[in-house]
Amino acid sequence: MRASPLPLLLAASVLTVLAACGAEPALDAPAASAPVVAGKKINLSPEQNRVRTAKVAAIAGKVPKEIAADGKLTVGFSAGGAPPLVSPATDDTTLIGVETDLAQLVADVLGLEFTPQSSSWENLFLAAKSSKYEAVFSNVTVTEERKxxxxxxxxxxDQLAWQVPDNSPVKAIKGPADIAGLRVSVGSGTNQEKILLDWDKQNRAAGREPVEILYYERYGDVLLALKSGRVQAYFGPNPNIAYNIAVSGGSRIVGTFSGAGPDLQGLIAAMTKKGNGLVQPLNEALNTVIENGTYQQVLERWGLANEAVPESRINPPGLPRQPAS
Known part of the structure; x- marks a missing residue:
């Protein structure tokens, strides 16, 4: 589930084929023109012409005064992201993707100026906790610990995927035994890392070979590691992987998994500091754009219509807490 100068190389999901949000990063050189996914061109330029919507005064009035005072909604995004979630445009500066588009819609409903900010994945959480960022839209999974x-x-x-190179002997990854002894890459501090560590713990308890885990800050580095054989598989957000495969090829998805574990469908959410009073207006704004159709327009624009939810929920059950070691 992280700003990189590889906006085209780092493609991510957009096909109905990718119903489970999992794909492989393209291992070839980036395309010279706009990528085409599911028969439509994806705009990676800084001129986004984003889908917009109207302010809803009744919801805007619920934004806490201290947050609304400057007239801005400051939103954090991971600097090392990849399309179609969030990534730098072709100017290597403007942040674009489904996450920025949805945050823009929410800011519109709240009558606030959308002000995007970029940081490392880990610092998103510190910035939200300190109120430096009033909200975070960056493919953040709901977990019980984060709540x-x-x-x-x-x-x-929230769907995760296992990505391997096209020539990999690995045909399917469905559970812990399938990754025993492999060199695997995963994002540090992510929910997929928690799932991977749990699988490795199960393997060790069963007497199987441990997993060798390698960490890279950017998805582009993961792709290079896959191509060179430094890692044999990558466990990450299905949209990024699927988009990359669709645009560049060179790899396969060999398994998908819910971001909340085997017993619960994972959910991606806007994150804000607990108890600051912003979550209710965020929730109502999201439900407004779901109801007026602009939400669906954004997901379709980025090829993620298959990840739509029927409604926004506040603090639903998330990835369970990890058992103590």
Whole structure:
């Protein structure tokens, strides 16, 4: 589930084929022109002409005064992201993607100026906790542990995928035994890392070979590691992987998994500091754009219609807490 100068190389999901949000990063050189996914061109330029919507005064009036005072909604995004979630445009500066588009819609409903900010993945959480960022829209999964510190308003389903090179002997990854002894890459501090560590713990307890885990800050580095054989598989957000495969090829998805574990459908959510009073207006704004159709327009624009939710929920059940070691 992280700004990189590889906006085209780092493609991510947009096909109905990718119903489970999992794909492989393209291992070839980036395309010279706008990528085409599901028969439509994806705009990676800074001139986005984003889908917009109208202010709803009744919801805007619920934004806490201290947040609304400057007339801005300051939103954090991961600097190392990849399309179609969030990534730098072709100017290597403007942040674009489904996450920025949805945050813009929410800011519109709240009558606030959308003010995007970029940081490392880990610092998103510190910035939200300190109120430096009033909200975070960056493919953040709801987890029980995170709910201790943050409030969440959901807006997409969360699917993870296993990516391997086309020539990999690995045919399917369905559970812990399938990754025993492999060199695997995963994002640090992510929910997929928690799932991977749990699988490795199960393997060790069963006497299987441990997993060798390698960490890279950017998805582009993961792709290079896959191509060179430094890692044999990558466990990450299905949209990024699927988009990359669709645009560049060179790899396969060999398994998908809910971001909340085997017993619960994971959910992606807007994150804000717990108890700051913003989650309710965020939730109502998201439900407004779901109802007026602009939400669906954004997801379709980025090829993620299959990750739509029927409604936004506040603090639903999330990835369970990890058992103590």
């Amino acid at each position: 201790d510190t943050y409030d969440f308003a959901t807006y997409r389903i």
